[in-house]
Amino acid sequence: MKKLILLPLFFTVMTWNALAQQKAELPVGLPDSIYSGKQGGLHVQGVVVDEVNGYVYFSFTDRLVKMDLTGKLIGSVIGFAGHLGDLDFDAKNGKIYGSLEYKNDAIGKGIRKELGLKNKNETGFYIAIFDGSRIVRPNMDAEKEDLLRTVYLAEPVKDYEASVTAGTEIKPHRFACSGIDGVAFAPEIGAANGGKKYLYVAYGVYGDTDRDDNDHQVLLKYDVANWDKYAQHLSQDQLHHSGPAKPLEKYFVKTGSTRYGIQNLAYDSHTGNFFAAVYRGAKTQFPNYDLFVIDGHRKPVNSQIVSENKKIKVKTLSLLQAGPQDPKTGIRGWNFQWGATGLCPLGKGLFYISHNEKTKDNQQQTTVFKYRWVGDTHNSFIRVK
Template sequence: MRRNAVAVVVAAVLPLVAALAPVNVLGQSARGVLSPLGVGALADRLPDRPSRADARPRQRPGGLPETIYGGSWPTSHVQGVAVDRRRGVIYWSFTEALVRTNLTGRVLGTVTGITGHLGDLDLDPRDGRVYGSLEYRSAGAFYVAIFDGTRIDRVGIDAENGGVLTTVHLRDVTEDVAARPARTEGETGASRRHRHGASGVDGISFGPPLGDPDGGEVLMVAYGVYPDTRRRDNDHQVLLAYDVRGWERWARPLNQRRLHRSGPLAADDKVFVRTGNTAYGVQNLEYDRHTGNWLMAVYPGEKRGWPNYSLYVVDGAVPPRRGAVRGQPAGETGQLATLAPGGLSDRRTGVRGWMSPGSRGLESLGDGSFYVVDGGRIVVDGQRRQDATATLYRWTGGTPMPFERVSTDRPMSAPAPYPL
């Protein structure tokens, strides 16, 4: 679909989205929709607003709250969540801290003192441990962080000495970030660092191997990708697959003064998804057991000639195929994943996707419903903080917005709009 045609569709659908989504979620999705289309952009953030910590959550049938408030914290913005339905808790990544609450938003514990970037989260369904992406980009060290959630039972547990966190080093990411790739076809000037445009790690999720929906669980970790419009080798999302059974032999406590390099020599699989360049890669990666697909929520890129969607979906039933990785030096091949049908379709590139929120947090509940997370800067007692709210949606696959808000008894009207 041409850019001006997409803009027309967006202009027509935004009033409908406003009736389905809270304003702060709409603001996020609208930014993602309008900015790459060149038809104007909303403000980068909502203005300061009162804390919603005392808001009473409404329950939907089945006992899941329609909204869960994650609190307000003197950190960077929310990066992702993981829900443990069996234990009735939710974990929130706030970049420098992990927060554990119950499903009413009551804080049960926190892990603090993280000086790197804690990104997306997911729960290992086999043992209930929480896995997150963790990077120290300036030191060239990239990890999977593993939290023993059952021991996060008080506020202020130290990330290094609290006995709840271990880390496993990801050698593939470190090598690609540090690599100085060969010059690609048609490229001029000096070779650049960062193979595939790799900037680190962010999205993370458990699920079956691509093409094997009944296979055993693997941990999929997505690259961050630099938003460079001049390069030709950064138009793929990169996913690494790991079988984490036996990772105890590599796991080490976090020591941020002496970052270790203990981890597997290589991922079990490396998969490329051609989407066009994005702003820092897959922010939230989520396997959805209801559809059998992998969802990749991103900050849209700005390259001309690409549709620059904010959500891409990988067809989990289709095995990756070996083929040329476009934009790489001649002859380079890799495992290529297939985008799922549905959504908007860009005729020129063949890329499919949606205009959707989810880059701040996306959690599949396995029955077609999701928690979609939004957050922003607020002021509490004169202190600037970041807060987060998880709101219940169901997947419809509609275009361009594939989620519909779940309502307990009657449609919720959107709150009065904040000035943007």
């Protein structure tokens, strides 16, 4: 009889302890979900949280939206004729960093058509640096108001504008570079957690199925400590070229092809790894996962990849040895529907992940939901409810 009484009591205590521990691990003050509201005709690209001041920022391609954690609109920055992409937050200076593209490909033309603007042939890839404290009302102008600086990135422009030999054809864009998108602050890859953080910028990569030089993701590493000397006001009629001549490092990681590369890049200090959400590729020889995790603990390896029909020396990164593994290629990743339009680590294994959608009146919106990282063979994330 005692055993029958004590056993349920034992499990009740264990369950209560587990629930209490999970509750204690949740970041204080962060709701389970935040709704962006309707935000025009261009979809959400990224999300980042300023936990210290209690704000969330959404990138909606042609605008930056600032809200408090209850979903109340605080302000917005509009007027971008380019593609404002993924976001990250620098806790050291309290500023928001986002990728910003100006180009004349299908994406650039589509954005300008949506906004009713004339086409331009100028190409410019930038990191946009926002002072969130100056975003105090809706519809602030990106060019006219003093709340934004931009830094030009020459390296991806060079690759984007290059023509290369792929097989027997001349193809545009070295490494199939379509621009930049994913951004993340993180320590040096392969070093112990902590220490100085660098800005990592991921290429967009065209997903053409008839070329073999687009099966790697490309990450650039920058030290932003001295970027004040480069930062300029945004002038979309005359794009500036003020920025570092080259990155500190250029890394490659083999994932198989994707559509437009790493859409959201996020460094999670809890695991020490990089999370890369993509639009899945179409090459049948690859598993075409939606989510990859780059092992932040393994040092870059000197290796070779094929470019312009020859082998070139590069530094490669490793995918995390976890989750499903494709038996033919050895590539590991996960099938996960969400993340390409917003993936924000919150600490202690938790993330905000964007569920974007279009409304019946053709407005774009998203709700970010809280997820817990699992990373096993069956699940990448599990939603916290």
